[in-house]
Amino acid sequence: MLAEDPRTTAVLNSDIRDTTKIFESSAVRRLLRDDQPVGALFVSVLDCIPDDDDPWELVCRVCQQLPSGSYLVISQLASDDLELCRRITGFMQEITDNSWGRVRSIGEVNRFFEGLDVLEAPEPVEVSRWLPDSDLAPRQRSKEWIEYGGVARIG
Template sequence: MRDTEWIPQGVDPERASAARMYDYYLGGQHHLPADVELAERVMDLLPQTPLIMRANRAFLQRAVRYCADAGIRQFLDVGAGIPTQGPVHEVARSIAPEARVVYVDNDDAAVLHSRELLRQDTLSAAIRGDLRDVEAILTDPDVKSLIDFDEPVALLFLSVLQFIPDGDDPFGALDRYRDALAPGSRLVLSHATDEGLTEQAEEITDIYARSENPIRYRSQEAVLCFFGDFELCEPGLVHIPRWRPDGTDEEQAHLGQVLGAAGVGVKP
């Protein structure tokens, strides 16, 4: 998408964002030349990056179906980006047509496009919010109108916590989110890990440092800490394509190539 008229006032079109780079990796249309430039640099270092992103999206879809099958009817997707390419509301409603979904992102352009895509959808909303500001998100009027925290909620953090530095205490933020959930709620989470990367991790970190969303890799042990006392569903915290795979040919292609950890936890 080359035309910059859709970018909200105050957004620098010359500075890439992780949300729009993700859209580019997935083959979407909501990105700018600055996003493409940095995404291509990442792909030069890690050619399977689009494959990793598609595997992450496929995990989201499998996890949402699992949550809906378990009776969850409300979903809060934090760091959602732009809800295209098989988004939460479409997947959840293939099982539960009454499912309610709120998308949260701190990228103004992502929120603008999300609202445009959802303008006729009375059971979904998109809000601007920073996942570190837990109380602001949980008390947002659109969240409160669609999400009842006295009932189980599926809380999603798909490949977003890697953009929050340790100094901003993402572990403390997750503690507060988990505390707000009712028993039976699910925490769906994926995260970039440093496993299998050597000098590539440092170089990719340097590339993302030029965007609005610097990245940092964490170990699988560190990612596990985000679940706190939630009970991990089988098969636990695993490589992204190994979480309850559907057995498709594409998933088989992901095995051995896709980096990162994914899991779903249940609040006791």
């Protein structure tokens, strides 16, 4: 469905960590122009990338390739309860044959936004609370771990 308008969308079957291959693809080159901002969405994907693959560097490489004025969207499982992080990460690694990343602390997720202009809040937030349309929207009830994220403008 996303590929229906090739003027605005590209769908690639690539490893997200191979940014060189992604940005050299004709589909992506066709969409990027120096004077037209775009959005890079890392929604519920960075927690799937192990620390050994340096997800912070991955985000940095993507930001460096985007035109000025583009936006970065990030959300990822996060908790400051280190024991809970360890348990959830262990479970996910067990069911994915150790190929999953991990739940990160709030501070570790905030590192993704370093040097960028974060929108609407002084820092990212639990995503169901970011710019809610109304008080009727469902909110995450658990505070032990959350889907945490935000939006930043790339200078």
